[in-house]
Amino acid sequence: MPTDQSVPTPAAIRPFQLTLIWKIFLTAGLCCLIAVFVPSVFLRFALVICAAILALLGAAVAVRQRLLGGRTKRLDMTAQQLLSHDVDNAFLTDDNCNITYANPVAIARFGECAGQSLCDILADMLANPEGVLQRLVRRVANGGASKEDIVTRAGHFRLSVSSIARDRMLWRLDDLGELGGGAGRSPEQIPLPLLNTSANGTIAHLNDAARALIGSRPKTVGEVIEDLPLRSGQAHTLRLANGRTRAIVVVVEAKHGGRDVFILPDAVIDAAPRQLEAEWDAIEDLPVPLLKIGANGDVLASNREARQLLHLDDTDGSRMADILDGLGRPMNDWLSEAAEGRGGHASQFLRGRGNNQDTFVQVTLNIAGGSDDRHLIAVLNDVTELKTLEAQFVQSQKMQAIGQLAGGVAHDFNNLLTAISGHCDLLLLRHDEGDQNYGDLIQIHQNANRAASLVGQLLAFSRKQNLQPEVIDLRDTLSDLTHLLNRLVGEKVTLRLHHDPALAQIKADKRQLEQVLMNLVVNARDAMSGAGEIKVTTENLTLKSQMVRDRAVVPPGDYVVVKVIDEGHGIPPDKLTKIFEPFWTTKRTSEGTGLGLSTAYGIVKQTGGYIFVDSDPGVGTQFSLLFPSYDLPVANAVPIKPESPKIAPVAVDGVVLLVEDEAPVRAFASRALRLRGYTVLEADCAEAALDLLEDRDLHVDIFVTDVIMPGLDGPTWVRQALLDRPETRVVFVSGYAEDAFSDAETPIPNSVFLPKPFSLNALTQTVHAQLQEEALSA
Missing domain, CATH: 3.30.565.10 (Histidine kinase-like ATPase, C-terminal domain)
Known part of the structure; x- marks a missing residue:
């Protein structure tokens, strides 16, 4: 189909085009008539030429109109042949929504439609048919087709329209076959009062039971129910023609933002007229789980949705305590308080019992019946998915908390192991294998190493261990x-x-x-x-x-x-x-x-x-x-000419600034470094170290500092100190992984990392290597 025929043309253009043909021929005739009386030969010739051109133009427009008319007739015939076998209501209309053809299904439903307006046909189904049709026609002008789901007295339908020619539109009214909430029956077939509402609270339709109860035709939910917003399963105040009353309202979300509002018949107190005195069986097909419960906890009745939710074949002879659990106190106490009006309308989250423990429901109780037949209406809401997500969230929080706890315990434990193994190393320096205490010291050292491996597992779980990829x-x-x-x-x-x-x-x-x-x-x-x-x-x-x-x-x-x-x-x-x-x-x-x-x-x-x-x-x-997978190519090693090693003096008299908040670790590290010939300055926090460095005459060769400390941490105070002493070497020590403090910061130059627990030799060799590297680079 040509593109220029995909958008409808206003019907006013067609009579204008027919009038234009006569105007063209009339203008051509006038030109010929004027040429007879014009004395100038040149002007007379020009008028004749114009008349001829206008005559040709008029003939072309007339031929085009005739061709389009024939094409429209052929298109109408083809469309009618196709739609005559359609199982849904179908209409052909012009641009003004005047029906030119209705298929047999539509005629059987609405009667003879040809010559009528589509607005008149849908007037009994839609509150504002003109607005709906105009909205769909505007969408057709932009996209060539449109559709909209609507709620009618007979249920839910879909009205769709598409442009099939310049002046022809195809309309279809499809029966979706279900109520918005999934009840499976039309509103008029349901004996419960039902209000079909839109997302903004406008009432699209009332069924007969609702009209009999309310006694008027309200336009919005607020005209019927006073205490908005609606709370499904709870009692609301209704405005009726003969006064106000309280009733339980059940709200079911429908398609496209609408809602179906049901009013439970046996929950209406002193309502008139008494057409609402229906049996409990009337809500069997209600698309929300409901239970009728006695004050003693017996389940008196249930509807189909409730039994499906609780995976029960029937509830005869059942008690609430046999079906649901998880209240934290006796179920009968809760039901008795609710029946006496002392429980309020607070919902409880309960879980199924037996083989139904994976099902979670939100239960809202409401009082119903008279003084001689007082019972409870329980509105159930399936929250299994919500509780599952909540359990997963709690689990992730618990795992994160355990990870933080494990990392913190491992950090503190590493400090203790550093002190234990370090002082053990100091003792081993004064005892040889022939000493009677040597075996005990070795046992202490080996068990400290075993404890360090256990701490490594804790750090691995908390993802804070040191990796060497x-x-x-x-x-x-x-x-x-x-x-x-x-x-x-x-x-x-x-x-x-x-x-x-x-x-x-x-x-x-x-x-x-x-x-x-x-x-x-x-x-x-x-x-x-x-x-x-x-x-x-x-x-x-x-x-x-x-x-x-x-x-x-x-x-x-x-x-x-x-x-x-x-x-x-x-x-x-x-x-x-x-x-x-x-x-x-x-x-x-x-x-x-x-x-x-x-x-x-x-x-x-x-x-x-x-x-x-x-x-x-x-x-x-x-x-x-x-x-x-790691698929980066490994470059071939480039042969390097051997060079004679440079011999540099070993700086054993360097000055070390040791910053460690744990006193046992600081005592061990200080003694170990002094034994190797270093001058050691001690500080128990970063602030004390910065105070020492304010003395410009104080010379320091290397900083040995813990990473995690109260107040300023290691990297922070080192960066401040390096502003005045940029060439100073740094050794960071920590019970955490190296990347625990460097992910979001630029690396500190001339620094190395030494994980805890470290031995005497590991500490002194790391400091020695740093100072030797400084001597070689000097």
């Missing part, structure tokens, strides 16, 4: 680790490795990655009770689009996948969400600390990877590790 090939790493893994799994467990021949490289801390693999393999061994097969496979994975799994979103890209698969007893679904929590374990107290999987989780996440678990109870478990 390098480009590695997992095939080589696993090959080197195979001997140790075979010893771990024992003789009855078979360990099988399968690698992708073209496996990509990754960038990770090799030592920490080995720790992750050992933890997973040991867990797999324990899950199989010491017998079975463990598979470790590696493969490449390319994600074209992001992968959403659990609460993680894996961006597209190239990854290396490591899978650890066992044939054990599996993990129950209710425990899968807890396996990465620290100190949570299914093993006995003497068999595990509960830090294995949490450590693996922390290492993988700190490396930039992802860890997922799939488990089928009784079949086995599969852990999948995803690491971003």
